[in-house]
Amino acid sequence: MRIALAQFNPVVGDIAGNTSAILRLAEAARQGGAAMLLTPELALTGYPPEDLLLRDSFYAAVEKALDQLLEVDGITLVIGHPARIGAERFNAATVLRDGNRLGQYHKMLLPNSEVFDECRYFTPGAAPLVVEVEGVRVGVLICEDVWHVEPAAEAAEAGAQCLVALNASPFHHDKIDARQQVARYRVEETGLPLAYVNLTGGQDELVFDGASFALNRAGEVAVQLPAYDDALGWVDYADGDFVAGEQAALPSRVESVYRALVVGVRDYIGKNGFPGALLGLSGGIDSALTLAVAVDALGADKVHAVMMPSPYTADISLIDSRDMVARLGAPYDELAISPMYDAFEATLAPLFAGRPVDTTEENLQSRIRGVLLMALSNKTGKLVLTTGNKSEMTTGYATLYGDMAGGFAVLKDVAKTLVYELSRWRNTVSEVIPERIITRAPSAELRPDQKDQDSLPEYEVLDAIMQRYVEQNRSADEIIAEGFPEADVRKVVRLLKINEYKRRQAPVGPRITQRAFGRDWRYPITNRFS
Known part of the structure; x- marks a missing residue:
């Protein structure tokens, strides 16, 4: 038979x-x-x-x-x-x-x-x-x-x-x-x-x-x-x-994750009838990997990358972004946000008088970029792909209505350390991500000389804590007992808790772990348990 x-x-x-x-x-x-x-x-x-x-x-x-x-x-x-x-x-x-x-x-x-x-x-x-x-x-x-x-x-x-x-x-x-x-x-x-x-x-x-x-x-x-x-x-x-x-x-473990991301993007865009995708390209590794996945899923002609430099965007970010889209052949535009940022600051100046500069001004830049991408999405029908990773979603290192604005979060369940593994693996197939994007220190580039590790633990430590607390349901005390720095563990757990309201408003994205934010993760926003 x-x-x-x-x-x-x-x-x-x-x-x-x-x-x-x-x-x-x-x-x-x-x-x-x-x-x-x-x-x-x-x-x-x-x-x-x-x-x-x-x-x-x-x-x-x-x-x-x-x-x-x-x-x-x-x-x-x-x-x-x-x-x-x-x-x-x-x-x-x-x-x-x-x-x-x-x-x-x-x-x-x-x-x-x-x-x-x-x-x-x-x-x-x-x-x-x-x-x-x-x-x-x-x-x-x-x-x-x-x-x-x-x-x-x-x-x-x-x-x-x-x-x-x-x-x-x-x-x-x-x-x-x-x-x-x-x-x-x-x-x-x-x-x-x-x-x-x-x-x-x-x-x-x-x-x-x-x-x-x-x-x-x-x-x-x-x-x-x-x-x-x-x-x-x-x-x-x-x-x-x-x-x-x-x-x-x-496929190997890393290739399998990459292919899962490609299938997730391909079918979310295709089955829902979108003509293509848009994303903000920053010169950083998250948006670079997202662009590579989108092009592999949809074809270069259906993926529009937009670079939106601010006064804090490094020249190498522009150079590397131009290099990458040239390698992939994707449509690309640059839209400077300085004029809009200046207009917002001028409008808000009377209300901000006497208050110090803080993350408000950083978030303004991100939200301007979100507005531009959503306007292009409305005009073309293409879906905006967000580029934030799971480490950022865990700690709230993302801007609501800014870089979180979009329809599909490609890296939502991908830890930052895995972002690097996936990028290196993709370059073994063909070298589409410039090496400097992979090796330079990650930065949101929203203030002078900003680095992610100014605000967060080293990603190797952060991701290990996140994996244990989020994906394995281990307690903070158990994680500390393993030898992780107590200050880092307490910080990650606190950030996870206070940013639940952000994650509830994030786009869906492909699940690649046993505990992804979304269907797997159902924690109350109003929550005093510690």
């Missing part, structure tokens, strides 16, 4: 378009000799459909699509979709063959942590589903079911000879290894080979990295599909096991 793994990129809510994609994949699978086509979790609707699941018309459209797929002959289809039975809703997989519905499986275990919120929508299933295809009994699982013992065990007890799993498993660091390890546990426990198909593409903050696979009964990777790319893969079952097949190479 041959199983086809349909690793593809559905669009949330585009049920007709997703159905057409599945029909094309089904025909290609049938032509390739497959007896079964396995689609990802909620493939008909895209994942996650969120509150679309509360609309009656949504289920009517799903049923219409299933009726259309029933017309497919000559191959068994396993279709991921939401189902409603009476007052209950289920995360389901329906098995179709030659006009017949052979069975429907309901996901037993509903994730309700990190970015997942399935208990809000679905009722857990209560029974396994085993269907026979060309004499082979196939047990069906959905995503979270693979991460626990019981669903696979119940399928085995019901007579399954192999397991197949439909998944919408979003990317974060080391996720591919984690998926394969938990699948290996299920293989070891049941003695059954397991085929695992995953989505590709970006959906708001989430990026789905594909990397579908099949494990044989020894827990070895029999088939490995590529990461991030759509693919139709083949898994052959013979003599009670999966046979060795395609072995796509998987």
Whole structure:
């Protein structure tokens, strides 16, 4: 028996378009000799459909699509979709063959942590589903079911000879290894080979990295599909096991993050119908990396870089920005903000009289730049990409309605130290980021001789504290006990707390860690716990 793994990129809510994609994949699978086509979790609707699941018309459209797929002959289809039975809703997989519905499986275990919120929508299933295809009994699982013992065990007890799993498993660091390890546990426990198909593409903050696979009964990777790319893969079952097949190479950790950012930008811009992107280029490493990602995602002609120098902008920032856009071939303009800054200062002078110069004047510069970028966005329809990183989002080292103004925050979940790693990796592909941008000390250039480390701990220290406190839920005392300077730990935690209101107003951005600001992070703004 041959199983086809349909690793593809559905669009949330585009049920007709997703159905057409599945029909094309089904025909290609049938032509390739497959007896079964396995689609990802909620493939008909895209994942996650969120509150679309509360609309009656949504289920009517799903049923219409299933009726259309029933017309497919000559191959068994396993279709991921939401189902409603009476007052209950289920995360389901329906098995179709030659006009017949052979069975429907309901996901037993509903994730309700990190970015997942399935208990809000679905009722857990209560029974396994085993269907026979060309004499082979196939047990069906959905995503979270693979991460626990019981669903696979119940399928085995019901007579399954192999397991197949439909998944919408979003990317974060080391996720591919984690998926394969938990699948290996299920293989070891049941003695059954397991085929695992995953989505590709970006959906708001989430990026789905594909990397579908099949494990044989020894827990070895029999088939490995590529990461991030759509693919139709083949898994052959013979003599009670999966046979060795395609072995796509998987990206390194840093390359995987870079590609996730590219997919996130590409699909957020493309699926939402924007004609391109705008960003403010500063001569610093964050905006340089953002520009490189945007050009790789969209093509140079669709990315407009704008340099907006102030009296504090160094000459090398202008030189390096011009150098980089020349290397990439992206459209580029320079708009000096000094006249506008002078006008603001003159207007505010009577109200600021007797008050010292402080961050107010720095923020004015940033907000002028935000106004200019948003004006260009309104005029051209292009989306503004913000360039702030996770270290800055943690500490509030960003200006609300200034450099935070935009539609998509490319580096929102990328720590500053990782920004450097990603930039160096991108230059191994082709040297698009001038070396001086990578090696010079980071600065917002909003006052004379300003450096980031005037206000913040060294980024290696800051990022280590942030990772432990934000991503691992460690306490300040635990982090101090590890040997981190107490003053730095207390400062980072205090800045994190008082800047929650800023993060609530930040654009969405691609998630690349297990704890990103946004869907993962739900802290109260008004909060006296310490």
